[in-house]
Amino acid sequence: MRRVYFDYAAATPIDPSVIKAMEPFWALRSANPSAIHQEGVLARKAVEGARSDIAAILGVHADEIVFTGSATESCNLALFGAVKAWQKIHPDRRAHVIVSAIEHDAVLEPARKLEEEGVRVTRLPVDASGIVDTRALKAAIEEDTVLVSVMYANNEIGTIEPIEDVARIIRKWKKEVRGVTRVGKPEGDEHYPLLHTDATQAVNYCALHIPRLGVDMLSMNAAKIYGPKGVGLLALLRDTPIAPITIGGGHEGGRRAGTENVPGIVGFAEALRIARKMAEKESARLALIRDHVISELKRLNGLVVNGDEEKRLPNNVNFSFSNIDPSSTARADYPSNRTEFATGHSAAGHEFLALQLDAKGFAVATKSACNETDAETSHVLKALREADGVNGPTSGIRISFGRATKKEQVSDFIETLEAILGERG
Known part of the structure; x- marks a missing residue:
């Protein structure tokens, strides 16, 4: 793979x-x-x-x-x-x-x-x-x-x-x-x-x-x-x-x-x-990829794009599914069944989705890699939900691109994500 x-x-x-x-x-x-x-x-x-x-x-x-x-x-x-x-x-x-x-x-x-x-x-x-x-x-x-x-x-x-x-x-x-x-x-x-x-x-x-x-x-x-x-x-x-x-x-x-x-x-x-020599050209290239991904993701049921869509880094896409239950193992529109890491750590919700994507060959994140505690709650997304007064998801998936990222890779990612959601829907 x-x-x-x-x-x-x-x-x-x-x-x-x-x-x-x-x-x-x-x-x-x-x-x-x-x-x-x-x-x-x-x-x-x-x-x-x-x-x-x-x-x-x-x-x-x-x-x-x-x-x-x-x-x-x-x-x-x-x-x-x-x-x-x-x-x-x-x-x-x-x-x-x-x-x-x-x-x-x-x-x-x-x-x-x-x-x-x-x-x-x-x-x-x-x-x-x-x-x-x-x-x-x-x-x-x-x-x-x-x-x-x-x-x-x-x-x-x-x-x-x-x-x-x-x-x-x-x-x-x-x-x-x-x-x-x-x-x-x-x-x-x-x-x-x-x-x-x-x-x-x-x-x-x-x-x-x-x-x-x-x-x-x-x-x-x-x-x-x-x-x-x-x-x-x-x-x-x-x-x-x-x-x-x-x-x-x-x-x-x-x-x-x-x-x-x-x-x-x-x-x-x-x-x-x-980095500074490449900044302008690379920003423009990655922004096109980012916008394509966001456009494709918006077709998915229950999807929420997190963050400002205009004042945003060109390599960042962060999204959540409002129909993912972050804590329960019961089936919802999108189930939050749990899995186990090799360390014995359990995962649910968006973290479990990240592991499913990993199993399909895509390395993504749920939040900062520097914070391994309380994996299903992001203080950033929590602050956003408090601001809009909506009881929305406080966990999500972050995909971030770089110099080796190609448009065909993100197309494969969207197809894989849709397949995972279809399998578990």
Whole structure:
């Protein structure tokens, strides 16, 4: 059976050009970049060259790039680091953080942890398409708001958020409340609130010039852009207050301790270069495939397309069946009979449908691969259902496309899905 991979939102294969760029640093140039000998100097030069290349693409200075081990770590550094820095100068005040309700757990879990530690957290609602409520943001910002974190594009439903609008709202608040009108080095509370965006899913397709986006911090990783796993970055503008959350060395300008992953960083830079070069053409190609799939899916009984159909990543389709019972094993219009993973984990509803598709050769997802708990409930879809006031499905199927995806593959997918539904209907 020929396998078809429709889970590019979870991970992408490494581009051959990226492997070629990394190869010298696995063996001949594998020195510690902090070492003072010639091998170490060469490794340092490779890291700094990659840093400069990435910074140029993002429209920032090289010293505004902090390499990490993942986008999750980058998001943790943004949230914990920003709050920690604020608390140092305001030990007697209670910090406030704003996040959207549909963030990746890399943001939501740090927010929950901060809440446990006494930080006030506001979770912004979204509309039925997953667009963040900017009116709620305006109402939520206050004197002790340290950080606003709104993702650039959602990893489950592909909705692209209005980051530039969010940035304008924050700038307007700073001007009206703090009197910040100049461009230059901010002082004291003029920094706040900071704006962070998790751009992990957007890098392959969306505009990525940080000054134009208006954000203070941006997280991303290489694994989603046909680069190596185990390397990410946090871009943060100069003078952005941040405290390290890992200590034990002066790496990354004292902002992230730990020996740099030289081959990973070199591969990251090459992957980003290729991704940005291909962005426009690949976005147009995949958007045609996406729209074809959505059009075909809408013919199926009980189907709901999740997310905004226009402000959407070109490689993402997320759908649910309103007639799938997510918990009961009893037959419904579409039964939710259960099956067992090799691990003994049971599956029902949309997760079971994903396994049926897998058995037919299609690798799809039900939600974020980083969240394996409560498999039949998506906090993203739950937020969408709350917004439209409909008691609809809170689980679904995500198919995400990539460079190797062909139109004939999606046609085969639709036929296979229809056959599965027909067999079980």
